[in-house]
Amino acid sequence: MALEAGDRLDKESRMRALLAMVKIRLAEEEIQNLFMANLVRGTTHLAIGQEACSAGVALALCEGDSVTCTYRGHGHALALGMSLRALMAEMMGKESGACRGRGGSMHMTDKSIGLLGANAIVGAQLPIAMGAALTAQVKGTGAIAVTFFGDGAANIGLFHESLNMASVWKLPVLFICENNLYGEYSPIRETTPIDDIADRAGAYAMPGVIVDGQDVEAVQAATAAAAARARNGEGPALLELKTYRYGGHSRSDTGPYRKPGELAHWQERDPIDMLAARMYSDGELDQEEFLEIKDALAQEVFAAVEWAKAEPFPPPQSLADYVYASD
Amino acid sequence: MALEAGDRLDKESRMRALLAMVKIRLAEEEIQNLFMANLVRGTTHLAIGQEACSAGVALALCEGDSVTCTYRGHGHALALGMSLRALMAEMMGKESGACRGRGGSMHMTDKSIGLLGANAIVGAQLPIAMGAALTAQVKGTGAIAVTFFGDGAANIGLFHESLNMASVWKLPVLFICENNLYGEYSPIRETTPIDDIADRAGAYAMPGVIVDGQDVEAVQAATAAAAARARNGEGPALLELKTYRYGGHSRSDTGPYRKPGELAHWQERDPIDMLAARMYSDGELDQEEFLEIKDALAQEVFAAVEWAKAEPFPPPQSLADYVYASD
């Protein structure tokens, strides 16, 4: 198969990628604070370290495309354009949240930006994206769908059914595996007998591409190539983005299972730093500008959190709303 | 991977294979008659044409090994040594049937011969064999387990989960796909984007072997090689037996979806005829002997059917028996 990484992105796109990644990082750091301070109940799954995946894919999509993702979905939501307010209010279970407080951290969903849903059942989101691709195919809209999942999800039955059926029906859907080396606390090598998830693509006669998931430009390019192929009626592809989460699996996990030095090793290839360094050397950004950008985004995050805190909860009497369309 | 087909079988083993295949053929022809005459209710799935698969695998197994298979399981049951009486009585729902009439055509099960169950849910039998392999591994018995399934079953989620987990745990289990080109009325090429199911083995880092499923000696050899490897602690393998069912999917299917000439083409490589021809030419069998063999087996089948017809049904008051161990 002949997916090839394109050229480097232009300055404007790089800037969009940088803003998206920094916004995700700052927002998630703030979310972690909220949870650790017990201001929010439940659990949360951060994608800090994986920002290039969501930002790079989002850059390659067009209006009208659809996305499904996992409980580790704040990054995807923000990269696709969810407002920080809607995100933070949802995180706190407020009526003005993206899902009116019904979804929460694991279910960030925003129809208006094509984000059809973040799923808390491993693998369940894959066929849902295929359904969006089917709609595009039946209606001939030219849109595609993308579904994100983890390395651990590549062992669940639905992964197999989805890739097979998508291939048979030549659906315009991209299967994007964010391989961060762990499923919860289990290293992939203990649950999966092969090194590269992309190698499974052959079982479904579709392209399988390994991509540097820390390089937002590589992610954008690989996605754009696969997307063009899908829009062209040539069917689905499997992309494996090699990446790493800096934090634990969820709120309470400190990551005792990591190999010593592993985290530091990955942090050397931090997706934000890597892009910033390239922009510095290409004269597209200087340190001061970057600090200003971070500062402005930090303000925005802070303001969104404060706003969300003051927002009201859904009224108790609305508890049975939205179960049925007639409600 | 280095599974290699062994030498030809010796005369005695060939004779066992021949007897098994003829017995299966004759028994199933009789079963079809019973169903068409409405002497038996429900449905049935015949393996006529596929006899070399069950007979060849059974020849390669040892006492203590376990097997799970599908609703198309009469052949496996007989090849493993189920008595014709137990089979026919079960077919008729009689108390003296292999499962005391509770199972029926789709659930031929006989613990005493290692046949742990025939399953009517596509793919459900795969992990059950893995469990038997786990028991063998934990207890260090040296036994293996084998699970039969069809080409269509290679698209169900559980296929994927099973092969992956079996590989990770290095379970002594053989996954044996009888690829008869159809899942019900759908040709495999319309539901599966690759030609050979064996190609999926690579996704699980296990050997995948394509075998001539009409050649009982080839089936025996491939199974024996994979079995030796599994007994040796080297883990599972996927065998794909290329075969064909002469009849429809089930009782009522006349096979209108077949390509013209397809059936005749396969019948030219009939597993029974092929083995008999080899035995003729090696001087191990002559036509008269073969006729006698067929005759004797036909008598045996006939006698078993007559016997089963006269057997009693389970008593109505036993309807809730065997739901719980304490019943």
Add this chain to the structure above:
Amino acid sequence: MRRMTYRQAVTEAIAAEMRRDDSVVFFGEDVAKPGGVFKVTPGIYEEFGPVRVRDTPISEQAIIGTALGAAITGLRPIAELMFADFIPVAMDQIVNQVAKYRFMSGGQFTVPLTIRASQGGGGGFGTQHSQCAESWLMNFPGLKLAVPATPADMYGLLRAAIRDDDPVIVLEHKSLYNLVGDVDLEAAPGELGKAEIVRPGQDLTLVATQQMLHRALEAAESLAEDGISPEVIDLRTLVPLDGETILRSVQGTSRLLIVEEAPRLGGWGANVAALVADEGLFHLDAPIKRVNMENALIAYSPALEDEIIPNARKIEEAVRQLLSET
């Protein structure tokens, strides 16, 4: 009005909705070119073509998930799962995804999805191919659940399901496929959530669905000869459950017998009993009785299968017994 089978009513309902609305698509295993394993959908593929009507791989989870994704993005899929016994294979997609999708999104999506499956015992298909699924499926708010018992109701409720903006599971009873009845092809779609008194009476209320409804009617016929007059209610949908019709009937008859093709524990009849024991207790002159499959399973053997599934004789006995209680 046309006379047709319950089976044909399915075909006609699908065809009618596909003609009416381009966004209706239909897929499942062996439903397109082969026309379905129960020959329920012949001609649909030929009329509507390979884009809207598709055979799938044997992949129940992917079938339902894909249908869900299509439903929330502008199609109205009809997904077939063949035997209702295979519903558990796709259970997560049905109960954690389809049922909850609208709710979890805070109402951003509607899920106009119809899931069809054939169910029920009596055909000698054995333990894994003879179950009724409605009792399990009642546990999941977000789903609607139709169990039509006649060709006319099949035509009416299946069209209602396809037009409904919520996910509806329509269970077709295998034993009824050859049942013949009059169907008005021009009638308005049925109404989900409305039970029907199919035989008025005053001595007791008999609540049933599908195969059991017909057996209850058979029992009622025979009881009538002895001057016993049961009021027979066909629930038609289990979610929404038409409690009003049940309660009104019990108010008139003071006695309730529920007939289910289901094991006793968990059966939908427990829900009907609980409803009446709550809102209609003071109407009752006798205990609420149920005829069902006890806590056992359907065996392959005809001797056991015919024994475990309630029949007219057993229903009749239960009625007589109940009328003798005070």
Add this chain to the structure above:
Amino acid sequence: MRRMTYRQAVTEAIAAEMRRDDSVVFFGEDVAKPGGVFKVTPGIYEEFGPVRVRDTPISEQAIIGTALGAAITGLRPIAELMFADFIPVAMDQIVNQVAKYRFMSGGQFTVPLTIRASQGGGGGFGTQHSQCAESWLMNFPGLKLAVPATPADMYGLLRAAIRDDDPVIVLEHKSLYNLVGDVDLEAAPGELGKAEIVRPGQDLTLVATQQMLHRALEAAESLAEDGISPEVIDLRTLVPLDGETILRSVQGTSRLLIVEEAPRLGGWGANVAALVADEGLFHLDAPIKRVNMENALIAYSPALEDEIIPNARKIEEAVRQLLSET
């Protein structure tokens, strides 16, 4: 006697049975080296080693199927499914295989298999991670179902489940993991199928399980101040269901209130109500009432989650209301 948490009681029960019987094996996702996502099984892997204690891939169907195959060939597996919400992912294996295996084989096999999962709401885990599973699982003869509410019962019933020759699903309520109580580590295993009157009383019968039991007891405490004395029953297992204890209690109190952490339709409480409306109708002086989650879902928002799950105040109100009915 040792004081320990409900969580520790799980660990102790598993360890005790694994020490006692070499054929007990234990596997699931992140249960071995990591000791479980709820830190329920620390030390088990270290004590019993990698052959008997294993982490699995994320493959719930394969986990249950493998456990079933092991159970019928001589092991006594304990399989963990982490959240009970994931049970539907493995539903076919549980309800069509595990539950029916013995029956379909005509009694050739026993299935000594324990399936553990943690369940229940109140933790802010959202719609797909907060469900209770017992009401769905009651529908499948062949399964047994335990819902322990205290450390002692957890220790007793989990050991009973592991020793039982039938498949038993043991549901652990997440909200109870930190509950402390006295456990006799030398006690005989518990008995599946026995309810317990945890607080005797005469004014009405309150039936509950797990989190709801503790809230019912809280309500009872507060009602006692007003001289109202409910009899509180902890069902402990739902299959087998101890109808006798319930009926005897209702005979004494004449009133029944059922408290469930479940939607109303399909809830296990309907089965208890149906039982009493059948065999105990004439004991009743008032309608059978249920406090539950209506037909809605658990939202993430604490405001909604706290509202939908019955609490002591609501139970108390329902009791007062029920006592005022005649």
